Amino acid sequence: MDRRALKIPFTRESTPDWLCPRCRKGLLRFVPGKFHAEERKDSRDAHSHEAWDPDWIEYTYSGLLQCGNDNCGEFVANSGTGGVDIDVVIGDDGEPEQTWGDFFRPKYFQPPLRLIDLPEECPAPVSTPLQESFRLFFSSPAAASNNVRIALEALLTELGVKRFNTKNGKRIFLNLHSRISLLPPKYSELGELLLAIKWLGNAGSHADSAVTIDDVMDAYELIDHVLQELYTQKAKKAKALAKLINKKKGPKG
Ligand SMILES: [Zn+2]
Structure with missing residues (x-):
């Protein structure tokens, strides 16, 4: 970017x-x-x-x-x-x-300009709010930031994180922070990045704190890294290779 x-x-x-x-x-x-x-x-x-x-x-x-x-x-x-x-x-x-x-x-x-590269494999519930964010970036950084947060919630759902607990038959929705802490162990290295995006998004969802285009660009850079890590072929190949090596406890031979 x-x-x-x-x-x-x-x-x-x-x-x-x-x-x-x-x-x-x-x-x-x-x-x-x-x-x-x-x-x-x-x-x-x-x-x-x-x-x-x-x-x-x-x-x-x-x-x-x-x-x-x-x-x-x-x-x-x-x-x-x-x-x-x-x-x-x-x-x-x-x-x-x-x-x-x-x-x-x-x-x-x-x-709209495509401000980060969305991998083809990125699921629509994640890519759609990001595209909406790109549309709003120049005219309303706060609204662009809120759409990054929507994408983040959708990404957690894609990664298998539950949205709510059920208590006495009632749904109690989990906040974003709690959901990030529930990431399955295999995604734990992404937790720090997702938490940082959450903090940047917080400024955008409160009327009394102005979100700057720098905040939104920071969030784009972080989510770009997360999406590349999760959804590009290169990342998938590296992970498969690591898995194979770990299984053999040595070079793949
Ligand atoms: Zn062109």
Whole structure:
């Protein structure tokens, strides 16, 4: 995951290296002539204010991106907000000088960027909320974080962890923390990672604590590792090999 590309605002001259969500090989670039930014009405009206400064300016933009991989060429629609901030450019005399520059922040991508690689074998109840999380990542990090938590609950169910206890015929649902502690021994090495994801998700589910996109990216990196560990062929082969060696108590011969 290229954290910098997901985090920093961009300019007309340089778009971040967003990876194509279809092929995950090519980089997305705005189709020439298909990027449009306009200053918002209230922002335009504010120019007459005596204290007006260029950094009051607010833009709305939309644009069409295309994948640079010749075998793909997927189109992705993108929209977001923008503003004006101090920029540093190299002047005619070769010296850096300060100027005002336009900066833009993405809010939506359609189709959404695939922020981590979901293995094909990853079960749908886990991958669906993660895809929903990717859709919300730029516009609402807190909602994106909640969807990671939903994926985590689903993953525990897939790994055979029960969701509730039954007492006097009533279901008493277990919280996420208790469920993680009930992971079968063969998954125990994943417990630490899952617990860390849970802590990051906690910030997202309470209105009084702001979840940042860094928190969500941390959670993606952790769950990415867990999914690769559980669901990629490479991980399965390594596990099968370890099992064989352990059974023979020596090299597989
Ligand atoms: Zn592509």
